Amino acid sequence: MLLASTRAACSSAGFARRAASTIALKYSNAVFSAALAKSPQVLNKVQTELNTISTSIKEVPELNTFVSNPTLSAADRTSGLSAIYSRAEGAGAKKEPVTDITKNLFAVLSENGRLGETQGVIEGFNELVAEYKGELTVTITSAAPLPKDAQTRLEATLKQSQAAQKAKSLKVENKVNPAVLGGIVVDFGDKTIDLSVASRVNKLNSLLQQSV
Incomplete structure (x- = not known):
């Protein structure tokens, strides 16, 4: 019954959600292509960084406020990006430098006033990686x-x-x-x-x- 309903009941809500994330998907495609062009290993590392950032934004109010506020000064944006990169580096012995691809992504999002699209960009990136990996x-x-x-x-x-x-x-x-x-x-x-x-x-x- 579920399969029959599945074939017959594609909701317009899904199309509306995808249309609303068109801007985010452009960034998702760009960072996915850049990472994969380097190597599958770099792709995996970028995914780990972005997922860490996504979790941090959800759990740390200051980071959530940072990406949600398009009126911040250049100095505040620089400080906020540093905090994001620090989270992506991890902690303790596992701490590793953030890839230039991740840094470039957030620099462009910041410059274009699109930091509010961060979660959508990461979700789109993960979908592309999942598709690539089958x-x-x-x-x-x-x-x-x-x-x-x-x-x-x-x-x-x-x-x-x-x-x-x-x-x-x-x-x-x-x-x-x-x-x-x-x-x-x-x-x-x-x-x-x-x-x-x-x-x-x-x-x-x-x-x-x-x-x-």
């Missing part, structure tokens, strides 16, 4: 954590899809968002399958408004 990440969003047996059944069903069969590996993630109310939203590749209660409520509201 990995497929499926994100299942639900109002509450899925029971293990339900997630296992979903994984088994998803593995039968054409997209999963073409991939070298399949990774399934469960994200919780109370706003979906019930049901699930499945994101994989460039598709979004909205089987949530919230989507049904929105459709009902739209129909009611049209009939008034």
